Amino acid sequence: MESYDQLCSCEKENSIERIRNWIQTFNGSGKLALEKDNETGIATICLMNPSKKNALDGPMMAQLSYVVDELENWREGRAIIIYGYDRFFCSGMDLQMAKCLKDDIEKSKLMATLMRDTLKRLKELPMLSVAFIEGKALGGGAELTTACDFRIVAPNAEIGFVHIKMGITSAFGAGARLVQLLGYSKVLEIITSARLINSVEAIEIGFANYMVKRSAENYLNEVKEW
Structure with a gap:
């Protein structure tokens, strides 16, 4: 495996591939x-995890x-839907991985570089x-949800920018995207409180665009039709 210095010194067009490896x-x-x-x-x-x-x-x-590479070259593509397996979107970064990176600033930067690039290209x-x-x-x-054009919530949805509880900051570039969505003051309150936003509030503040209304087994079809 290449050293950190080798990963950092490579040219831009090769750096993302090396970080992925x-x-x-x-x-x-x-x-x-x-x-x-x-x-x-x-x-x-x-x-799926x-x-x-x-x-x-x-x-x-x-x-x-x-996957974003593949979608960039999908000529028939009109829309993409990102969702979580078993009716749970995503709990964030894997904790075991987060613990490994927490005290290693340079390797944390590598991870952040990859995810910022991925979400920028997704957007x-x-x-x-x-x-x-x-x-x-x-x-x-x-x-991840902030890199999408739209956010659709189920009635049980809860969104939390909980980084501060772990003593870290947003690593994937969500801060700027959130400010565009909600404004500086609202974003500051959400991030510093680390509180959960339920589906109703997500609609009210303009974070989410729509709440599904059908039974749970038909949610994904409703999202596709929307």
Whole structure:
């Protein structure tokens, strides 16, 4: 495996690929399931790490970057929907990985570089993007939702930018996107309090665009129709 100095010194066009290779060395059992429908032009990305509430581990971060690569070249694409397996969006970064990175500033920067690049490219895709939030979207999971054009919530949805509880700050670039959505004062209150925003408040403050109304087994179809 390449050293940190080698990863940092590589040219821009090669650095992301090298970081992807490095970050996959972290242990993790999570994965992403990408399904593309060329007839409708709708793709779905399911975050799957059920034993850890769909937390993002190293292999998942790398896979998400590769998925965005694939979507950038999907000519039939019109929209993508990101959601979590088993009615829970995402609990944030995998805690085991977070503990490994917490006291290593340089490696934390590598992870942040990859995720900022991935979410920036996700935001810039030439197709509409929707985060469908069932259950909780916490920390990095909440940040992921801000990279989508729209956020649709289930009645049980809760969103929390809870980084301050771990003594860290937003690493995936959500701060600027949140300010664009909600304004500086509201974002400051949400981030410093680390409180959870329920589905009703998410609609009221303009964070979410729509709340699903059908029975739970039909949520995803309703999101696609929306």
